[in-house]
Amino acid sequence: DQQVKQNSPSLSVQEGRISILNCDYTNSMFDYFLWYKKYPAEGPTFLISISSIKDKNEDGRFTVFLNKSAKHLSLHIVPSQPGDSAVYFCAANSGAGSYQLTFGKGTKLSVIP
Amino acid sequence: NAGVTQTPKFRVLKTGQSMTLLCAQDMNHEYMYWYRQDPGMGLRLIHYSVGEGTTAKGEVPDGYNVSRLKKQNFLLGLESAAPSQTSVYFCASRRDSGTGGYTFGSGTRLTVV
Numbered sequence: 001d002q003q004v005k006q007n008s009p010s011l012s013v014q015e016g017r018i019s020i021l022n023c024d025y026t027n028s029m030f031d032y033f034l035w036y037k038k039y040p041a042e043g044p045t046f047l048i049s050i051s052s053i054k055d056k057n058e059d060g061r062f063t064v065f066l067n068k069s070a071k072h073l074s075l076h077i078v079p080s081q082p083g084d085s086a087v088y089f090c091a092a093n094s095g096a097g098s099y100q101l102t103f104g105k106g107t108k109l110s111v112i113p
Numbered sequence: 114n115a116g117v118t119q120t121p122k123f124r125v126l127k128t129g130q131s132m133t134l135l136c137a138q139d140m141n142h143e144y145m146y147w148y149r150q151d152p153g154m155g156l157r158l159i160h161y162s163v164g165e166g167t168t169a170k171g172e173v174p175d176g177y178n179v180s181r182l183k184k185q186n187f188l189l190g191l192e193s194a195a196p197s198q199t200s201v202y203f204c205a206s207r208r209d210s211g212t213g214g215y216t217f218g219s220g221t222r223l224t225v226v
Contacts, residue, residue, distance in 0.1 A: 009153070034214045043117070043203055043217030044156075089156065091214070099144060099163055100171075101215060105155030 003027045004092050006104035015113050019077040023090030023104055026071065030092040034101065035064060035075050038087045047088070048075070080111045115139050119204050119218035126194040126225045134189040134221050136204030144207040145187035146171075146215065147179060149200040156203065162187055194225045 005024045013019045023033075031052040036044035050057040050064045050073065057064050063076045077084055090104040117138045126132055136145065147159040158171030162181040176198060178190045187206075191198060201222050205215035 036214075036217075041220070041222075043205075043219045044215075045217070046214045049214065099169075100146065100158060100161060103156045105153065 001026075002104075003030075004090055004102050004104040006088075006090055006107050008107050009105070010108040010110070012110045012112060013080045015082055015111055016079045019075075019080045019084065019109055019111065021075040021077075021088050021090075021107050021109065023073045023075075024071060025073075025092050025102075027092070027094060027102070028071070029094040030102070032093040033064070033066065033073050034091045034093070035062075036089040036091060036103075038089065038106070044089055077109075080109075082111050082113050085109055085111045117204055117206055117216050117218040119202075119221050121221060122219070123222050124224070126191075126223065128194060128196060128225060130194050131190070131192050132194065132223075133191075134202055134204075134223075136187045136189070136206075136218060138185055138187075138204075138206040138216070140206060140208070140216065141184070142206035142208050142216070143184075144209065145181065146205045146207070147177070147187065147189045148203045148205065149173065150203060150220075151200050159189065159202075191223075194223075196225045199223060199225045 034049040035047040037047045038044040066073045087106045087108045089106045091101040120135045146161040148156045157173045160179040165184040168179045180188045204218040
């Protein structure tokens, strides 16, 4: 059973517009969430994270929003740039003592110039 | 600071051959992981280790073995390769079980013919 779901396998956005990538989770024990970005032929790299005690975290053009009651988080990229074209993975951690992150299947973002 | 280094980067195997993938990290991280990435499947955990001399099974361990004889190295072995093991393999490491995320290697693309 998938505990972290990214229901959109792909997303296309015009350059300069907002990209919104969504992630849903089912495990209420998850208390820390991360987004990873992956370019072809490279390993995933950490992008941004958020603790469950917050509802928003911002880093430059990237903002992650967390809605605990809905068990939903989203990654906003504003403005979108062609270099943002990549696969984005949502991941969740279930507290101190948790050995591993639980990953979603990823969303491929294409930013069209 | 190299981070996580995977060797080799590419390999073609014949069915039934064996090979070992090497992962080395220089960050003194306790936890190490092997994932495989397949189209539409996201990142699936094969095996992981929470410290030198320890290993544990992940989501898809069949057909693979691992060893963590030294803290900085995590080896993934295929004893008898099968076409179903054609995939991209990623190694990752993590400092501890807190809120830190993973650092990934750049991947090994394995083709079994």
